[in-house]
Amino acid sequence: MSAWYRSGTIAVAGKTVTGTGTNWTDNKAGIGEGQALLIPGAGTVKVYEIARVDSATQLTLTDDAGTVAAGQAYAIMSFYANSVPDFSRRLAAQLSYYQSQMDGWQEIMTGTGSITLEAPNGLEVTISSMKKLTDDMDGKANKINGTVPKSEGGTGLKSPFGNTEGTFCEGDDPRLNSVDGNLGGQFNGAVAIGPSGNGVSHAFIIRSATGAGNVLGSSVTKFIDGSTRQVLNITGAEGGRVSSLYVDAGIVCKAGYNGAVALNTYSVNWTGSQPQLWIDNLNWGTIATSPTSDKELKQDIEYVTENEPGAEDKALEEVMQWKVARFRYKSRGPIPASDVNLGFIANDQVVFSPETVKGKGLKEDYDELNPADAYFLDEIALIAKLTLASQAQRKELNNLKDILEGNKIQ
Structure with missing residues (x-):
C-alpha cells in the first residue's frame, strides 16, 4: 500500500x-x-x-x-510507521476487510442468490451462491460420451447437422427434394408442383386406409367454346376405383367463367325418386328433367284405354274439376316472393287427380328452409290426364257428328 x-x-x-x-x-x-x-x-x-x-x-x-x-x-x-493511531487504523481496516470477506463467503455457502464481494483494489465481483449454482445445474442436460442424449432434450449426436441420414438438414440438403416417408407436417405457404414432359402436372396421390389413392393433378384443356382453361383433375388411378368428389357444404362458383362470384353454395340431393336443388341451407325444389321414355327401359306396361273401360270419361270428369289459379310463391329464407304465376295448386289437384301429384304434403309447422314433403305436380301425368280427357271429348264430338249426319250411334 x-x-x-x-x-x-x-x-x-x-x-x-x-x-x-x-x-x-x-x-x-x-x-x-x-x-x-x-x-x-x-x-x-x-x-x-x-x-x-x-x-x-x-x-x-x-x-x-x-x-x-x-x-x-x-x-x-x-x-506514521511507529504511531499507535496509524497501527490502530490499519488493524481496524484489515479486520474490517477480513470480516467483510468472511461475511461474503458465508453468504456464498448459505445464501440463495448472487453475492457481491469487494476485492482489495476496490473492484466489486458478483458470485452465485452454492444454492443458486445447484439450482441452475438442475435444469442443465447431462452429457454422455460427449453428447446430450434425446432423453435429456438433446440430439444424441456429436455432429447433429449435415445432409445425410441421421442428421438435421443443413444447407443444400437433397433430402428436402422429396417428402417420401414423412408422416405429417404443415406447409406455411404455396407448394408448387412442376409439369411433366407431356404438359400435365405431377400430382398428389392421397391414399385412404386401404392403400388405394386418389390422384390430384392439374392440366390445361381447350374447351368446345374455344377457351383454354386450367383443369383440376381428380382420378382414381390406384386400386382400380374411380373417384368422387365430396364437398360437405356445396360448391361456390361464378356466373359463367367470366362472371362474378356469387357467395352461395350449390348442391344436388337425390331423394330416391327425384333430384333436389339446394342453395346454401335452402331446399329450392325439385329439378325438372326430361326422363327417358323408351319402351325397353320400362316394365309392367298397361295401356289405360285398353284395360280400364271408361278411363277417358273419368279423366274428362277430373279435368273439368281442375282449378286454374293465379298465385305468388312466398319468400323463403334468401328466396324473395315471386311474381304472379298461372298454374295449379297441388293441394287442390290431389283431391281430383291424385295420380298427377307427388309428395306427402306439408304440415302447418313445416321447415321453410327444407320443405321436403311438399306436394309437387307430375307434369307427365298431367299431360296423360289431359290426353285421356281430350280423347273423351273427341269421342263426344264424333257422336255429335254422327247424330248430325243421321247415323245411328252404336
Missing part, C-alpha cells in the same frame, strides 16, 4: 476541503487526524494539518487554507 494518498482532486474554501473521486473514510488508506495535506502551488507546496475526516469527500483543516478552485491535485502523507 502506498504511503501517499493522491486519489481524485480537491477544492478548498477556508478550512473545508471537498474531494472529487476520493474515499478518505476507507481505513485501508489510513487517512486521519493529524496527518498532512500537501497542496502544490506556483513553485511551492503548502502544507496543512488535517483536523478531522468528515466523510469520504470532506476534510476539515486546523488552519484556513484560503480558496483553491476545483480540480486541484493534492497528496496526503498517510504513514
Whole structure:
C-alpha cells in the first residue's frame, strides 16, 4: 500500500476541503487526524494539518487554507510507521476487510442468490451462491460420451447437422427434394408442383386406409367454346376405383367463367325418386328433367284405354274439376316472393287427380328452409290426364257428328 494518498482532486474554501473521486473514510488508506495535506502551488507546496475526516469527500483543516478552485491535485502523507493511531487504523481496516470477506463467503455457502464481494483494489465481483449454482445445474442436460442424449432434450449426436441420414438438414440438403416417408407436417405457404414432359402436372396421390389413392393433378384443356382453361383433375388411378368428389357444404362458383362470384353454395340431393336443388341451407325444389321414355327401359306396361273401360270419361270428369289459379310463391329464407304465376295448386289437384301429384304434403309447422314433403305436380301425368280427357271429348264430338249426319250411334 502506498504511503501517499493522491486519489481524485480537491477544492478548498477556508478550512473545508471537498474531494472529487476520493474515499478518505476507507481505513485501508489510513487517512486521519493529524496527518498532512500537501497542496502544490506556483513553485511551492503548502502544507496543512488535517483536523478531522468528515466523510469520504470532506476534510476539515486546523488552519484556513484560503480558496483553491476545483480540480486541484493534492497528496496526503498517510504513514506514521511507529504511531499507535496509524497501527490502530490499519488493524481496524484489515479486520474490517477480513470480516467483510468472511461475511461474503458465508453468504456464498448459505445464501440463495448472487453475492457481491469487494476485492482489495476496490473492484466489486458478483458470485452465485452454492444454492443458486445447484439450482441452475438442475435444469442443465447431462452429457454422455460427449453428447446430450434425446432423453435429456438433446440430439444424441456429436455432429447433429449435415445432409445425410441421421442428421438435421443443413444447407443444400437433397433430402428436402422429396417428402417420401414423412408422416405429417404443415406447409406455411404455396407448394408448387412442376409439369411433366407431356404438359400435365405431377400430382398428389392421397391414399385412404386401404392403400388405394386418389390422384390430384392439374392440366390445361381447350374447351368446345374455344377457351383454354386450367383443369383440376381428380382420378382414381390406384386400386382400380374411380373417384368422387365430396364437398360437405356445396360448391361456390361464378356466373359463367367470366362472371362474378356469387357467395352461395350449390348442391344436388337425390331423394330416391327425384333430384333436389339446394342453395346454401335452402331446399329450392325439385329439378325438372326430361326422363327417358323408351319402351325397353320400362316394365309392367298397361295401356289405360285398353284395360280400364271408361278411363277417358273419368279423366274428362277430373279435368273439368281442375282449378286454374293465379298465385305468388312466398319468400323463403334468401328466396324473395315471386311474381304472379298461372298454374295449379297441388293441394287442390290431389283431391281430383291424385295420380298427377307427388309428395306427402306439408304440415302447418313445416321447415321453410327444407320443405321436403311438399306436394309437387307430375307434369307427365298431367299431360296423360289431359290426353285421356281430350280423347273423351273427341269421342263426344264424333257422336255429335254422327247424330248430325243421321247415323245411328252404336
